[in-house]
Amino acid sequence: MSKETLQWLNNNTLIGFTDQRGTAWHHRASLQGDEPNHYPGPIPVDDVKRRLFNWQAVSTPVYVKSPVTGQLVQAPNRQAFVRSDTGHVMGIFSDGYEPHPYAEWLIHKIATLLDADLKIGSAGLLRQGAVAWVSVEVPDNITTPEGVEFRPHLFGAACYDGSFQTTFKRAITNIVCDNTMSAGLAEAGQEMKFSHRRNSALRVVEARQALNLVYESADDFTAAVRRLCQTTVTNQEWNAFLNAHTPLPEEHGRSRTLAERKREALTDLWKNDPRVAPWQNTAYGVVQAVNTYTHHQQTVRGAERVERNMLRAVTGGVDDLDQATLQTLNAVLTVPTHARAA
Known part of the structure; x- marks a missing residue:
């Protein structure tokens, strides 16, 4: 939701x-x-x-209800930041928070x-x-x-x-x-x-x-795409990547069902989705499949797509995702991507 x-x-x-x-x-x-x-x-x-x-974050004192008197008592060395227009309390911090x-x-x-x-x-x-x-x-x-x-x-x-x-x-x-x-x-x-x-x-x-x-980002990304598109990923290597990226539990149950669904979704992206399929059988296609699945199909509890993706970009989750995908792929490739000339 x-x-x-x-x-x-x-x-x-x-x-x-x-x-x-x-x-x-x-x-x-x-x-x-x-x-x-x-x-x-x-x-x-x-x-x-x-x-x-067009609003301000206003620092206000923090009060707590005393269990003895029932009255509100100001919490020492604490402040809350409140929106000046809606009154929404955005966070509570120490006095040193700026x-x-x-x-x-x-x-x-x-x-x-x-x-x-x-x-x-x-x-x-x-x-x-x-x-x-x-x-x-x-x-x-x-x-x-x-x-x-x-x-x-x-x-x-x-x-x-x-x-x-x-x-x-x-x-x-x-x-x-x-x-x-x-x-x-x-x-x-x-x-x-x-x-x-x-x-x-x-x-x-x-x-x-x-x-x-x-x-410089444009130059770096262009060089990386060239290198990854020049790296062939056979169907056998794709299956090996799936086994490493999303292994199937031996026991039947919810975990195995979820893994099967993820593997099916990734394979469908790999073979049929216009966001991924044009680069099928390349290392770039693998990165694109995992990145697209994570951005658009993966279920995340308590998070909405815009918030999740924006925070992932800020906190480094995007970098971690792409690097982890390539590390897993390199482990199953005959010729790793880093061995290719950019």
Whole structure:
């Protein structure tokens, strides 16, 4: 069951460059009121501020009910952050916790890292505003000689619930499936994290050097796709990969049934799905099958697709997923992917 309703997603997420990427899966024009949340080109900065970040996170004291007197008593050294417009309590922390305001960290600070060719491609709020992201992208899609169409981007995310550190990370959006993928597939994408403590600062020069921004991501991803598409995966090796990736328990029961269903779903993607099948019998097809299954078909309790996928991109789950897939595949290949020339 979705934690973020379709109504919320159509009013609290903004999707840009739809002429290049198409509409989001949750797009419902009837739920958007007088102002659509999809943009054919880049999302104006002022729209992100006005539509998403037009409220404050207010620090307020925390009170608890005394079991002796029944009266409210202020909890020492504790504070809650509350939305100024809705009153929603986003998180409770020690006095030393210093959140990063969304407009400052996800718009103004990102702007200092970028050049004029990069624009906002998506932005949104989740968990009733306790989590936010902004993605800046190149205007046009890039297509590799192998037919993989993608968009490199710099992804920034912050929160008021303490669930992760403020993060800036380079990543890839695969257009055919709208998946987030590692910039280099076999390597973790470069990122910077900032703790929610006083005096934490984004040092512009160091950030530029560490992130290598967006354009290098395109080169890295293109080289990785070429290498993986040149790596043949036979039907026998695909079956060996399935056995290693999703082994079948010997005993019949629920665990075996779930494993069988996952293997069937992965094989169907591998053979028939237009998001995967064009690269069947290649290492890239294997990565694409697992990534697409995880993004779009895997059931996750207590999480909704947008929130799950966004948080996976921030916390490194996308990198871990792609790296783990390739590690498992390399163990069953006659010639591992890392032995191929890029």
